[in-house]
Amino acid sequence: MSETLPAELRRNAIADLIAERGFVRVAELADRFGISGVTARADLDALVDTARARRVHGGAMPPNDLAPRPEREWQFEEALNSSAAGKERVGRNAAALVRSGNTVIVDVGTTGLAVARALASRADLTDVTVITNSLTVALALEPHIPRFTVIVTGGTLRPRQHSLVAPFAAPMLDQLHADLAFIGCNGVDGERGVTNINLPEAEVKRLMMGAAERVVIVADAAKLGQVHLGRIATLDDIDLLVTDDQADAALVDQIAARGVRVITGLERTD
Numbered sequence: 001m002s003e004t005l006p007a008e009l010r011r012n013a014i015a016d017l018i019a020e021r022g023f024v025r026v027a028e029l030a031d032r033f034g035i036s037g038v039t040a041r042a043d044l045d046a047l048v049d050t051a052r053a054r055r056v057h058g059g060a061m062p063p064n065d066l067a068p069r070p071e072r073e074w075q076f077e078e079a080l081n082s083s084a085a086g087k088e089r090v091g092r093n094a095a096a097l098v099r100s101g102n103t104v105i106v107d108v109g110t111t112g113l114a115v116a117r118a119l120a121s122r123a124d125l126t127d128v129t130v131i132t133n134s135l136t137v138a139l140a141l142e143p144h145i146p147r148f149t150v151i152v153t154g155g156t157l158r159p160r161q162h163s164l165v166a167p168f169a170a171p172m173l174d175q176l177h178a179d180l181a182f183i184g185c186n187g188v189d190g191e192r193g194v195t196n197i198n199l200p201e202a203e204v205k206r207l208m209m210g211a212a213e214r215v216v217i218v219a220d221a222a223k224l225g226q227v228h229l230g231r232i233a234t235l236d237d238i239d240l241l242v243t244d245d246q247a248d249a250a251l252v253d254q255i256a257a258r259g260v261r262v263i264t265g266l267e268r269t270d
Helices: 007-021 026-033 037-049 084-095 110-121 135-144 169-174 199-210 249-256
Strands: 054-056 059-061 103-106 128-132 148-152 156-158 163-165 178-183 187-189 193-196 212-218 230-233 240-242 261-263
Touching: 007 026, 007 037, 026 037, 026 059, 037 054, 037 059, 084 110, 084 212, 084 240, 103 110, 110 128, 110 135, 110 212, 128 135, 135 148, 169 199, 178 199, 193 199, 199 212, 199 230, 249 261
Parallel strands: 103 128, 103 178, 128 148, 178 212, 212 240, 240 261
Antiparallel strands: 054 059, 156 163, 187 193, 193 230
């Protein structure tokens, strides 16, 4: 697409994209439609004026407070390209919480993979045990053995996410204990808590939470304010939300007001 596309048609396409994804960035629109950042911002402002979008830092979201659910669960490879930069920042933020000697659970999904890659990139980490139900996470960490010990849960393979789910994941998780659990999701909402589009994976996520000392939800900015089919946890059940610096400040404040610590920028804690 290019800037020669009539403005109204382009804006309609942008409005559809916002409704589908729940959040779009100015830079993504510029790349996708072959327009300048100035034109992309003008298009978003025009959509705001017609009540088809709500401007947030760095981009736009649907005009309603609750972003719509996607019609289907994305294939893992499709999701890799969605909010990729945000997931990378989330991965670094989450990995900064881990210390040598820790045992951590890393959940399935593209954000979990970002956490695993960020852990592997930290040359200072040694003697870290990673428990995962994700084949992609396990393979990403395999080259870094013996610095990492990788434990893969049992279970039935879901090809869409390359994940292992019930019934055989539960017995192993019941016998393990982790310092931290990094749990992915499809939505985090100040009222409805943490939710996921797939019910079998939501069940395993709850088991992972029960096996950990501290529960860390990892979610890029586009997932804040969304609600999906299966509840993973209430906000009272989690210790920390790690997101990225594009997160809508109002949504972050709403979640933080419920007593959840929120990390939006890169930081290290001792």
